[in-house]
Amino acid sequence: MISQTTFRAGLLDPSQPVPEGLSDGENRPAGRRYGVYRNNVTVSLREALADGFPSIVGLIGRDNFEHVARAYLRQSPPTSPLMMHYGATFPDFLADLEQLAHLPYLADVARIDVAMRQSYHAADSVGIEPTALQDMDETTLLNSRFTFAPSMILIRSPWPIGSIWRYTLRGGDKPTGIAEDVLILRAEFDPEPHVLGTEGADVLIALQGGHTFREALEPTGDTFDLSTLLGLLLSNNAITHVSNAPIPNQKD
Structure with a gap:
């Protein structure tokens, strides 16, 4: 049986191999299904980040944002099923990203997006x-x-x-x-x-x-x-x- 740790290890990193021994409910190899699921998870999380950081999408463009989001997903996968909290560390990630050093204000603008969500969900x-x-x-x-x-x-x-x-x-x-x-x-x-x-x-x-x-x-x-x-x-x-x-x- 595949452990949850092994199953999750390659979900956000397509360079990782499909876990060995993965099978479906009828004991058939499920490598292709894992690939589809991996792609769906990545796309869903990128969409969640784009929804949560509209100002950053607007500032660097959707294509650039997806590249940045993909790198963030691999470094900082979700730790909670509550997606409204996901991306709290994204501003710090942007601040440390060498490719975006020419946009020094980007991280603080992203903090407005984070604060807007936090304010919305506050008591x-x-x-x-x-x-x-x-x-x-x-x-x-x-x-x-x-x-x-x-x-x-x-x-x-x-x-x-x-x-x-x-x-x-x-x-x-x-x-x-x-x-x-x-x-x-x-x-x-x-x-x-x-x-x-x-x-x-x-x-x-x-x-x-x-x-x-x-x-x-x-x-x-x-x-x-x-x-x-x-x-x-x-x-x-x-x-x-x-x-x-x-x-x-x-x-x-």
Whole structure:
């Protein structure tokens, strides 16, 4: 009898031989069936990667993507039957791929695709009422700590990844060379990437780390647009709780 390890060894690598002694239910040689199954598995996983990384398909083209995906499949086969999680390490794979070194932003753009899926499948939560912050006096607000929706994901990059992602998938203005931090938010069902203004990511990281609103704002300059950041968070139901009591570090 063929072990599962032997059976799976050559599934994602056509250079591997068909396992010896493989037979069908009537004890007939099943090498050809294995070849067909191997091809179907590879094609299915490549399709799953293409569906999960539409921005990368758009940036390097479908043919190039299939070559890259095939190499990734051999190095990182699925470890879970839940295909919605497959490809989490694909951005790191792209970053290390010498053939794509001339596209240094590619890995961070791929991280937006990963974050979009993670946000979509994150646990549901309920945002606070937009008026909740308006009703607080300044001292109470500044001493408050925020809890955020599990679907909120921040991606920092030295490249204009938000503009690249949007231009690739939705058109519009061509990206500039300015670094961009991207915040994935899910107001209801579908997540959406938002490019943050200057210092916005620093404030969010501090708040996620359990710092008070005052502490998070202290390092910011006079040009920091607080109202835009709060409006973005509130309109997308990203703030789920406001408290004056210490909260656990959300990054642990």
